[in-house]
Amino acid sequence: MSESWQEGIKILLRQSKISFLATQGRHGPESSMAPFAIHEGDILLHLSKLAAHTMNIENSAAIGLMICTPETEADSPLALPRLSLQGEATPVTEDRLEAAKAAYLSAIPYAESLFGFGDFRLFKFKPESIHWVGGFGRARKVTQGQWYNITLAP
Amino acid sequence: MSESWQEGIKILLRQSKISFLATQGRHGPESSMAPFAIHEGDILLHLSKLAAHTMNIENSAAIGLMICTPETEADSPLALPRLSLQGEATPVTEDRLEAAKAAYLSAIPYAESLFGFGDFRLFKFKPESIHWVGGFGRARKVTQGQWYNITLAP
Numbered sequence: 001m002s003e004s005w006q007e008g009i010k011i012l013l014r015q016s017k018i019s020f021l022a023t024q025g026r027h028g029p030e031s032s033m034a035p036f037a038i039h040e041g042d043i044l045l046h047l048s049k050l051a052a053h054t055m056n057i058e059n060s061a062a063i064g065l066m067i068c069t070p071e072t073e074a075d076s077p078l079a080l081p082r083l084s085l086q087g088e089a090t091p092v093t094e095d096r097l098e099a100a101k102a103a104y105l106s107a108i109p110y111a112e113s114l115f116g117f118g119d120f121r122l123f124k125f126k127p128e129s130i131h132w133v134g135g136f137g138r139a140r141k142v143t144q145g146q147w148y149n150i151t152l153a154p
Numbered sequence: 155m156s157e158s159w160q161e162g163i164k165i166l167l168r169q170s171k172i173s174f175l176a177t178q179g180r181h182g183p184e185s186s187m188a189p190f191a192i193h194e195g196d197i198l199l200h201l202s203k204l205a206a207h208t209m210n211i212e213n214s215a216a217i218g219l220m221i222c223t224p225e226t227e228a229d230s231p232l233a234l235p236r237l238s239l240q241g242e243a244t245p246v247t248e249d250r251l252e253a254a255k256a257a258y259l260s261a262i263p264y265a266e267s268l269f270g271f272g273d274f275r276l277f278k279f280k281p282e283s284i285h286w287v288g289g290f291g292r293a294r295k296v297t298q299g300q301w302y303n304i305t306l307a308p
Contacts, residue, residue, distance in 0.1 A: 016225065017225060017231055018222075018225050018231045018234070020174035020185050020187075020220060020222070021176075021185060022175075022176030022177070022182075022183035022184055022185035022218065023176070023183055024182065024183050025218070025240070027216060027240060027283075028176075028178065028214070028216030028217060028218065028240060029176035029177055029178050029183035029184075029216070029217060029218045030176055030183075030218040030238065030240060031174050031175060031176035031185065031217075031218035031219055031220035031238060031239075032218075032220060032238055033174075033220060033222050033231075033234065033236055035231045035232065060182070062181060062182030062183070063182060063183060063185075064176065064179070064182065064183045064184040064185035064186075065185055066174060066185035066186060066187060068172075068174070068187050070224040070225050070226045071170065071171060071172050071224050072224045072226045075264075076264050077171055077172045077187075077189045077262075078189065078264075078265075080172070080187065082187055084184065084185060084186055085185075086179070086181060086182060086184060108231075110229075110230050110232075111232075129181075
């Protein structure tokens with residue numbers, strides 16, 4: 001792999017459609033999975049109100065989020081390129097809902113029918129702390145400015 | 155998919171070598187990745203003392219752990235068979251270390267060289283709360299008794 005770390009992040013974000021959430025449960029942190037899309041540099045999550053992670057987020061907006069190259073794509077799991085993000089997840093406000101929904105469905109078209117259910121809700125996750133692992137021994141902090149440069153680029 | 159949920163869990167545990175951890179960080183839950191192995195029904199993690207999740211676990215043993223079918227294996231991410239576990243991760247005690255190391259290396263042979271480094275340590279995670287998603291709309295709680303029946307079976 002000789003691409004820049006910026007290019008590595010772009011490849012990961014194109015390649016992967018799922019994220020792993022760390023949310024605050026009653027007895028400790030809980031790990032769960034949710035598909036994601038990027039919109040205006042933020043991460044969109046479409047979550048069922050019936051799911052534990054959604055109730056956890058409504059109680060405590062501070063969450064962790066990991067996006068990881070599928071393990072079938074590498075020989076050694078430790079070398080899997082991945083992003084570890086921390087920040088707050090909040091419901092998408094009414095005025096941004098149509099644009100966010102369009103962006104989400106453009107990334108995850110099969111979710112169309114879920115928008116018909118009353119129990120799903122769009123959340124926006126704003127990364128505040130960003131850590132990139134590009135492979136074994138290749139890790140770095142990414143600033144918010146660098147993140148938006150990468151994710152807002154055409 | 156017509157296999158039983160027990161068989162579904164066995165398939166997942168054979169197919170997947172990585173887990174996603176939710177640990178307690180200073181500013182909220184953090185999401186990270188670690189390879190895993192099963193030993194005597196418990197989950198072994200081999201973690202670097204330099205990694206944030208290891209320091210988090212040393213501060214607070216209650217963690218969440220997810221094992222998920224690689225996304226390349228399904229058409230719809232929401233249907234990915236997966237396990238969400240909660241429990242405590244504690245260092246493997248000296249008297250169990252050789253047996254645990256052998257079990258870990260049998261699942262993850264490439265980690266052999268990491269055991270030579272002083273900064274890696276084996277942790278044992280004991281699942282207390284276990285939730286299985288077998289596909290879209292197929293979810294169930296798994297008791298500890300059921301878990302050990304599945305993972306201790308030959």
